[in-house]
Amino acid sequence: MMEIDHLAVTCADLDEGAAWVExxxxxxTEPGGRHDRFGTWNRLVSLGPGCYLEVIAPEPGTRPAGPRWFGLEEAGPPRLGNWIVRVADMAAALAAAPAAAGRPLDLSRGPFAWTVAVPPDGSLPWGGAFPTLIRWREGGHPADRLTDRGLRLIALEVGHPDAARLKGLLADLRDSRLILHEADRPMLRARLSTAHGEVVL
Incomplete structure (x- = not known):
């Protein structure tokens, strides 16, 4: 089974990205942490139990040995740039995923340890239309440690020129909030409920 784990706002500057989201x-947003392997850092906000939004950017002064993940080698202004799906069995999930999904890497930060699929060049699978796959191993889930401020994901819209194939690849992701459709190019749009009404990222 697959579940929506979190959404990522990608940007060139973490402070700018956090201000944009806030x-x-x-x-x-709340402090997240650093990802030394990729030279990135993030801030987080809860989207309710088992789900959150992260703002992620290159960390100034870092020089990772390889490309940064989440397409952050070409980071620009803040935007909804990626979505991450939780899987129970990473090996099985990758066997059923397109080759562009990447290879599994074991990472950790503070109390958390996880396995994540990352393409060798740090790009986003299918231009961001196919999700990054993750399996949390230790330390629970980050959303459990975030303040619940009442935000919720209403819908996640994912567009791609080959939406029919994408739908087949995501057949194990049964979530009524996910909307897949054909588009001229890969696109993401999230609708969130907030105390001030609905917001679209």
């Missing part, structure tokens, strides 16, 4: 959602 202005739209009306709540503060």
């Amino acid at each position: 202005a739209r959602l009306g709540v503060p």
Whole structure:
């Protein structure tokens, strides 16, 4: 089975990205941490049990040995740039995924340990339309340690020129919030409920 784990706002500058998210959602982001292997750092906000939004950017002064993940080698202004799906069995999930999904890497940060699939060049699978796959191993889930400020994911819209194949690849992701459709190019759009009404990222 697959479940929506979290969404990622990618950006070139973490402070700028956090301010962009906070202005739209009306709540503060919380400190996340650093990912030494990829030279990135993040801030987080809860989207309810088992789900959160992260703002992720290259960390100034870092020089990772290889490409940064999440397509952050070409980071620009803040935008909804990636979605991450939780799987129970990474080997089985990758066997059924397109080759572009990447290879499994074991990572850790503070109390958390996880396995994540990352393409060798750090790109986003299918231009971001196919999700990054993750399996949490230790330390629980980050959403459990975040303040629940009432934000919730209403819908995640994913567009791609080959939406029919994408739908087949994601057959194990049974979530009524996920909307897949054909588009001229890969695109993501999230609708979130907030204390001030619905917001689109």
